[in-house]
Amino acid sequence: MRNIIHLESVDSTNNYLRKLAAEGCPHGQFVVAQTQTAGRGRMGRSFVSQANTGIYMSWLLRPNCSPEDILPITCMTAVAVCDAIYKFCSVRPDIKWVNDLIINNRKVCGILTEMSLLGSKISYVIVGIGINVNNCQKDFPVELQDIATSLFIETGKHLSTSILTDILIEELEKLGNCLITSSPISYYLQEYRRQNIIPGNHIRIITPNGDKLAYAQEINNDFSLRVCYPDGNTENISSYEVSVRKT
Ligand code: BTN
Numbered sequence: 001m002r003n004i005i006h007l008e009s010v011d012s013t014n015n016y017l018r019k020l021a022a023e024g025c026p027h028g029q030f031v032v033a034q035t036q037t038a039g040r041g042r043m044g045r046s047f048v049s050q051a052n053t054g055i056y057m058s059w060l061l062r063p064n065c066s067p068e069d070i071l072p073i074t075c076m077t078a079v080a081v082c083d084a085i086y087k088f089c090s091v092r093p094d095i096k097w098v099n100d101l102i103i104n105n106r107k108v109c110g111i112l113t114e115m116s117l118l119g120s121k122i123s124y125v126i127v128g129i130g131i132n133v134n135n136c137q138k139d140f141p142v143e144l145q146d147i148a149t150s151l152f153i154e155t156g157k158h159l160s161t162s163i164l165t166d167i168l169i170e171e172l173e174k175l176g177n178c179l180i181t182s183s184p185i186s187y188y189l190q191e192y193r194r195q196n197i198i199p200g201n202h203i204r205i206i207t208p209n210g211d212k213l214a215y216a217q218e219i220n221n222d223f224s225l226r227v228c229y230p231d232g233n234t235e236n237i238s239s240y241e242v243s244v245r246k247t
Contacts, residue, residue: 004169010033013032028173042110055161059129061127062124080172093109097199109131133164136150192223204243213230
């Protein structure tokens with residue numbers, strides 16, 4: 001049986017689920033809200049979460065593996081969300097490493113994964129997913145209008161967030177089963193590579209200590225990105241944000 005909590009409004013579904021997790025809520029719980037008053041994004045940013053225009057969802061996992069082994073969950077979730085969106089409206093987003101989903105070079109979905117450890121073991125992982133569904137361009141704050149999009153903008157159709165939520169939960173449960181049974185992750189890796197727009201491009205890596213320029217070579221088997229710096233040194237990076245350089 002599915003465990004889904006539906007909320008009209010919440011500060012952040014990740015925050016809400018974190019409290020439940022601390023009280024012992026089991027693996028597999030979903031929280032879905034119609035709106036968030038303080039939706040959070042990566043790198044301390046906020047996530048615009050207007051009422052009934054998008055999907056704001058969090059998913060609780062209690063995997064029996066090491067913190068290192070669960071790191072690809074965000075990338076695998078990106079593939080699951082792409083699959084759900086494609087099944088729902090026949091549009092397949094691109095993936096921008098690490099975990100932004102892009103249509104026509106604009107962001108349609110973001111994923112925020114947060115982990116809590118007990119000693120060296122995972123206590124829980126929360127995967128938060130925000131999808132822009134029925135937003136018009138003017139619904140986004142001015143600073144996002146050139147970089148954000150929605151499924152409505154891309155398809156010209158008003159779409160049912162509840163149907164997409166159901167399809168998404170099915171895809172996430174498939175992914176969850178794959179993790180529990182330690183099934184090979186090859187499908188997710190193959191799709192993550194196939195749909196990723198970053199390898200083969202000159203990129204800017206945005207780090208807390210400033211930007212670095214590099215060439216993105218390939219996605220490694222652990223979903224990290226192999227980059228080559230102008231001095232010829234290479235590195236595998238697992239976090240940060242990257243953008244493609246036009247020149
Ligand atoms: C990003 O692109 O920076 C990640 C955005 C993640 C947004 C989702 S919406 C549901 C969940 N609750 C939050 O507060 N954030 C995530």
